[in-house]
Amino acid sequence: MMDVLLTFTGFHDPYFKGLVDQEEQPGPILSLLTTRSFDHIFLFDTPSTQQVTMDTKDAIARIHRRSQVHVLEINLGDPTNYQEIFRGLRTHLHRIIEDFPSGRLFVAVASGTPQMHACWVLLTASGEIPARILHVRPPQFATRERPLVTELDLTSPDFPAVRFQDEAISVEESQVDVDSVRVQLGIIGDHPAMQRALEMGAMLAPSQAPVLIFGETGTGKELFARYIHLLSGRPREIFVPVNCAAIPEDLAESLLFGHKKGAFTGAINDQVGKFDTADKGTLFLDELGELPVSAQAKLLRVLQDGLVEPVGQAKAHKVDVRIVAATNRDLRKLVRQGKFREDLFYRLTVGEIKLPPLRERRTDIPKLALHILDRLNGSLRRPKRLSAQTLSRLQSHNWAGNVRDLENVIERSVRLCRNDVLDADDLLITEPVSYADPLDALPDPYEGFSLEAFLGSARKQMILRALEAANGNQSQAARMLGITPQAVHKFLQQSSPGQRTSRRRGRPKN
Known part of the structure; x- marks a missing residue:
């Protein structure tokens, strides 16, 4: 290092x-x-x-x-x-x-x-x-x-907590609205790639054009869709999210466009579709790449002329819906494979926004971490702080699950840390589940690498994970790890000096 x-x-x-x-x-x-x-x-x-x-x-x-x-x-x-x-x-x-x-x-x-x-x-x-x-x-x-x-030591209680304030997004005539919406939604980051996405979102928001958001899992696509909706001028409460990947293929048209009673077996009542529910507002279609081809044709018609035709009804009716879609898949590749309509793709990409993964905006990670910590501290009896070493460790990680992954690690680590200041060794960072061999997750040695420090940190994290899985039961955690309960108890004493008998609540059970 x-x-x-x-x-x-x-x-x-x-x-x-x-x-x-x-x-x-x-x-x-x-x-x-x-x-x-x-x-x-x-x-x-x-x-x-x-x-x-x-x-x-x-x-x-x-x-x-x-x-x-x-x-x-x-x-x-x-x-x-x-x-x-x-x-x-x-x-x-x-x-x-x-x-x-x-x-x-x-x-x-x-x-x-x-x-x-x-x-x-x-x-x-x-x-x-x-x-x-x-x-x-x-x-x-x-x-x-x-x-x-x-x-x-800026983590000392003697120093006041200071938090970063994002730079303003320069969009004509709506500056105050943009900044207040960012604060309301908790969108953090001033990396140039994030700033470009926010500026484009703010510029596209007042128009009627559809918006397609590209981004990996966990980058905050729905949060960004809400950002566009709140800046659009449409009724704030009419935001209808739909996860296309969770819709059974044979029910996709019915759920999106509605159906009439008797339209198919099991249709015992009329059903209002999501497009009608989102009338005058915004419909957010998440995981758009999973939408069946049959439903894509009807979606194209809504985009072109605003007409919705429920299943089992010959006459279409008009709706006023702003469509914001998102995907983590390569739609161009799906078009070439015949799994996504080319005309629909070009219709949606009138407004195309790419959200950068966390590893491409590492400078935002410390600010995000502190923002997440502030939110968590509201539910903790004793507020926590993050050391500079912890922020550096978080910033160097690749975060396969992006912001969602970062939130998960900080919350688990904070709730299991017995000290007021969360150090780098206290971070419960799990490697991606895609690793078939755990040895693939090992770091590459480099000049200055300390094997003893790495093994000590790995031992600490494994004991903490075992305690988490055992709900704090030291004996059960010891059995899971193949060590003695005395070893777990000794680890807890060493990790929180001066706090062995002071805790009456949340104390691990023998």
Whole structure:
């Protein structure tokens, strides 16, 4: 795992003259590097520190040859302007996080202006960057009790909780509506791919054109359909979701378009179809690729002229329905295979939106995790916090099940964690069920990989999963794992020091 340092440069870098005898002393960045080493160092440069930055880069290259130094320019007119600093940092942070998905990020708050330091702390505390804050003291103030470099624990109750606020979506004449709908639905993310999808959804919403949403399982297609509906101006309460994959093939037409009494065996009453139920509102057709071809022809007619013809009725009637459809399948491939009508495909793709999978917008994962945690904390007696290591671990995972998978892992981990701060080892991450051989899920060794740490983490997760399956019964969990109950009890004591007898509720049973 690579260690990555992010820092501004300041006028005490790379060296400065001391107050006594004017002796040259290492500045904050070089002082930090005497105690810690990093694989990559990113120096954020401003117009007023260009020479300082180049001198610092040269000094690091001479003294710490194993570190790769990168210079990133930020065009700051005023180094005390918070908005300018935030904008400048964000132009680079997305790329850094995506280039080092498994890296450990560190931020030094010693060089630069106090406003720069504050921006670093806010970006880290909000989860926008999953980094650890390093504070560098002046050497003359360093003692054994107060070392030269210390790591700030932002999960401590002494620090207030800070949450990220998404950037506004720029759509003419509906700015307030868009932002309020995002907040209402809990849509989180400022990754460019997500921003493009949100902007397109907001632009298409007021029109009558059908919308087709492409996205993997768990990316939030129904949530996005509701986002479009709430911005459409149609009655908010008329949103009718239909899962096409759950409809029996022989009942698809009846359920969607309705039927008349006696239309077929078992049709003992008239039935109103989903299109009539959604009249004046929005019909959301999820898993559209599973819709039978026979129903696709009638769907095309509704799209073309708004006419619905119930099964067993010769006369069609008009409905006013906005159609939003979604699929995780390749409809173009289904068209080539003759399983999906080509004319229907082109009719639906007037408004085509692709939702990015979570692994393609990793910079949003810490913000999503904190949002999920906030929601869960509302049902917990003791609110939990996530450490920087936990956010980094969540961000590096591939999340085959996307946001739904992330929600599941955080909820299970939080409810089973006995401590107030959820650490990386407390995460109950299960690999995709598609793995036929569990050995396929093992990580690839790399330089710096610790087998002992990996095995220790695996042992901890297996014991926690066994306790979950055994409803907290230590003896049963021990039998499932083939170990002694004493080993499980010892693990619980070690994982929650000082809390062995303090819990009266939710305590595992012997």
